[in-house]
Amino acid sequence: MRNPVMIGERIYLRPEELGDAEVIARHAAEETETFFDRRFPSSQIAHERSIREAYEKEPPEYISFAVCLRENDRYIGLVDLMDIDYVNRTAETGSWIGTPEYRGSGYGPEAKYLLLEYAFDHLQLHVIMSHVWEPNTRSAAAVQRQGYRPAGRSIADDNQAGVWRDALIFDILRDEWLAAREEWRARQRER
Amino acid sequence: MRATYLTGDCIYLRGLVDTDKDHAMAWMPGQFLANAPKAEAYFKEKVKFGERNRYLVICRRETDEIVGGLSLWMDSRHGYVRFKVAPWCDDAGLIRADALRILVPWLRDEADLVNTNFDIAADDREAIAAAEELGLVLAVRLREWIARPGHRVDQLSYQAVNPRWVPVQMQGQTSTSEKQEASNA
Numbered sequence: 518m519r520n521p522v523m524i525g526e527r528i529y530l531r532p533e534e535l536g537d538a539e540v541i542a543r544h545a546a547e548e549t550e551t552f553f554d555r556r557f558p559s560s561q562i563a564h565e566r567s568i569r570e571a572y573e574k575e576p577p578e579y580i581s582f583a584v585c586l587r588e589n590d591r592y593i594g595l596v597d598l599m600d601i602d603y604v605n606r607t608a609e610t611g612s613w614i615g616t617p618e619y620r621g622s623g624y625g626p627e628a629k630y631l632l633l634e635y636a637f638d639h640l641q642l643h644v645i646m647s648h649v650w651e652p653n654t655r656s657a658a659a660v661q662r663q664g665y666r667p668a669g670r671s672i673a674d675d676n677q678a679g680v681w682r683d684a685l686i687f688d689i690l691r692d693e694w695l696a697a698r699e700e701w702r703a704r705q706r707e708r
Numbered sequence: 709m710r711a712t713y714l715t716g717d718c719i720y721l722r723g724l725v726d727t728d729k730d731h732a733m734a735w736m737p738g739q740f741l742a743n744a745p746k747a748e749a750y751f752k753e754k755v756k757f758g759e760r761n762r763y764l765v766i767c768r769r770e771t772d773e774i775v776g777g778l779s780l781w782m783d784s785r786h787g788y789v790r791f792k793v794a795p796w797c798d799d800a801g802l803i804r805a806d807a808l809r810i811l812v813p814w815l816r817d818e819a820d821l822v823n824t825n826f827d828i829a830a831d832d833r834e835a836i837a838a839a840e841e842l843g844l845v846l847a848v849r850l851r852e853w854i855a856r857p858g859h860r861v862d863q864l865s866y867q868a869v870n871p872r873w874v875p876v877q878m879q880g881q882t883s884t885s886e887k888q889e890a891s892n893a
Contacts, residue, residue, distance in 0.1 A: 605854055643855075644852050673873065673874045
């Protein structure tokens with residue numbers, strides 16, 4: 518493993534490196550499902566700048582982890598904490614398994630639980646929110662399985678092909694994350 | 709520098725000027741200390757023409773005293789407003805309420821944004837009353853989001869949804885897309 522921060526059963530989280538920018542841009546270009554950055558071609562240069570800038574502030578307002586396979590260090594996606602507020606102890610989470618063959622196999626939840634462990638136990642955050650674009654029903658179901666509770670909807674968040682769509686907003690407290698993680702671990706043991 | 713069209717009952721809004729660096733604690737976003745060099749660095753990094761993030765100062769009408777600031781992220785469709793009120797002001801709720809009365813007609817009706825979001829603490833009675841009087845929709849409640857001495861309060865997201873883009877009957881509890889489809893049928 519290269520520079521791990523959080524280690525799970527099959528994956529680990531590490532700080533993003535400049536070399537990840539090319540993979541992120543390629544995944545975004547090939548995306549067919551989650552519409553990263555509202556389906557606008559993203560630049561490797563912009564991703565490099567974003568990674569560089571994320572390390573300039575201390576403490577950081579934005580933390581992004583590379584999600585890598587333990588067996589071969591392959592980069593399969595990212596999970597991040599945005600808008601971190603160290604006084605109110607809040608943040609927003611995001612996740613994106615950019616490699617389609619690793620979707621639907623439990624890698625996303627495993628990465629999310631590691632991210633939440635980092636947020637709640639390492640940064641001592643109190644509550645986390647997440648937002649899901651409404652048509653992405655898989656993500657909406659996933660965050661609720663991870664313990665998030667519905668907090669409302671942002672109205673007319675985006676328009677695609679002439680139809681306004683809302684964004685669904687969720688939040689999660691530390692105790693809810695602990696309970697959800699135990700349930701998830703129990704399900705994993707049953708498999 | 710007062711923007712005549714952004715003047716309310718007790719406050720007005722204006723763009724940042726160089727001398728605001730001497731009052732950074734009043735307007736600068738964030739909870740940490742801000743002095744003049746930090747404000748100058750902020751001007752250099754953040755205050756640029758044509759940026760999606762804009763910053764306005766909140767001043768009292770009668771005295772021109774700087775009592776706060778706001779950050780406004782906006783593109784051609786959406787706006788997102790966050791207020792900062794100077795830590796010594798004991799009428800913070802009234803200041804935010806008056807700012808809301810200025811901002812909603814400007815962003816929703818004049819700038820024609822589809823939706824503008826205002827984050828308001830659940831214990832900010834004056835701002836909540838202003839939001840409801842202006843017809844804003846309570847869209848999101850984030851639990852225990854804001855730390856207060858000895859306790860926490862929820863954060864409410866009130867949204868000014870533009871009826872020219874999203875008809876009033878489509879704003880609220882269910883998906884706008886579902887309602888739109890139902891309405892079209």
